[in-house]
Amino acid sequence: MMQCSIVGEGTHMPVFRKGAKLDTSQVEDRRGSRGVGGAAVGVGGGLGLLILIITLLLGGNPIDTGSNTGVQPQASVTIPGGSIYDNCEDAADANARQDCRIVGYVNSIQEYWSGAYPGYTPSNTVLFTDATQTGCGMASARVGPFYCPADQKIYLDLSFFDELQSKFGARGGKFAEAYVLAHEYGHHIQDLDGTLAAIGNDREGPQSRAVRAELQADCYAGVWAHHAASTSLLEPLSQQDIDEALSAAAAVGDDHIQETFQGTTNPETWTHGSSEQRQRWFTTGYDTGDPAACDTFSGGI
Numbered sequence: 001m002m003q004c005s006i007v008g009e010g011t012h013m014p015v016f017r018k019g020a021k022l023d024t025s026q027v028e029d030r031r032g033s034r035g036v037g038g039a040a041v042g043v044g045g046g047l048g049l050l051i052l053i054i055t056l057l058l059g060g061n062p063i064d065t066g067s068n069t070g071v072q073p074q075a076s077v078t079i080p081g082g083s084i085y086d087n088c089e090d091a092a093d094a095n096a097r098q099d100c101r102i103v104g105y106v107n108s109i110q111e112y113w114s115g116a117y118p119g120y121t122p123s124n125t126v127l128f129t130d131a132t133q134t135g136c137g138m139a140s141a142r143v144g145p146f147y148c149p150a151d152q153k154i155y156l157d158l159s160f161f162d163e164l165q166s167k168f169g170a171r172g173g174k175f176a177e178a179y180v181l182a183h184e185y186g187h188h189i190q191d192l193d194g195t196l197a198a199i200g201n202d203r204e205g206p207q208s209r210a211v212r213a214e215l216q217a218d219c220y221a222g223v224w225a226h227h228a229a230s231t232s233l234l235e236p237l238s239q240q241d242i243d244e245a246l247s248a249a250a251a252v253g254d255d256h257i258q259e260t261f262q263g264t265t266n267p268e269t270w271t272h273g274s275s276e277q278r279q280r281w282f283t284t285g286y287d288t289g290d291p292a293a294c295d296t297f298s299g300g301i
Contacts, residue, residue, distance in 0.1 A: 015091075015095060026103070032129075112227050128157055135149075149196055179245035215301055249275070253273065253275025253277070255270075
């Protein structure tokens with residue numbers, strides 16, 4: 001079972017601003033409900049990270065939407081350390097606990113986009129263990145974090161962050177978590193402006209709309225990082241924070257994943273972009289702080 005990470009995770013930035021309050025209404029804690037069996041499900045535009053590996057190895061398309069009847073919910077179980085509703089009230093909690101930190105990141109990301117994107121509508125993040133029901137079907141933790149356009153929610157099993165290090169070689173760190181969340185909220189912006197719906201069947205290849213959408217979400221993540229300290233939650237970021245985000249971006253590049261798990265690279269099957277592209281577009285967003293600089297749909301990428 002996934003364990004909540006509590007204290008002992010380092011003291012470097014980002015630090016949640018003293019006195020800042022957390023809004024747990026933006027995060028749904030389902031970790032007391034588990035699922036077993038079944039395979040990963042392709043959901044909501046194939047926007048999860050780990051699902052890429054599974055679909056590449058099995059010959060599937062990570063952008064297909066489907067359902068999974070092989071995953072059945074179980075009875076509730078106890079969450080070690082308690083739920084976010086019991087523990088996550090303010091910045092001190094966010095600085096001490098991983099699950100509260102996720103709440104703080106979600107709050108900061110949505111605070112930024114609420115001011116930067118006219119007509120922004122909130123998107124909840126759902127924390128779950130093993131498997132959960134989504135608007136895009138029953139999803140296993142094996143799909144990794146993903147955004148589901150059908151219910152406009154982000155789904156995350158916190159064990160993913162351990163796998164990001166152990167399986168993909170990312171350096172880890174707190175801001176790797178922030179990057180992943182900010183990337184998924186970038187997909188929410190794309191859902192609101194119609195970008196996701198416009199992907200159509202252009203779902204694979206180095207210049208595909210799917211890859212362009214993923215790189216734009218990386219850029220949007222960088223834009224938020226640029227403005228993170230301007231929200232009410234976070235102190236200014238450190239270079240170590242940005243390095244952690246860049247390491248995570250490189251770890252989930254198509255070329256790195258294919259080389260790691262297949263021993264070869266085939267750009268014609270790319271759905272997310274190379275490690276270099278993902279780092280470069282995150283950096284573009286971070287350096288400019290301007291969503292308009294994230295036009296990955298014009299020209300080469």
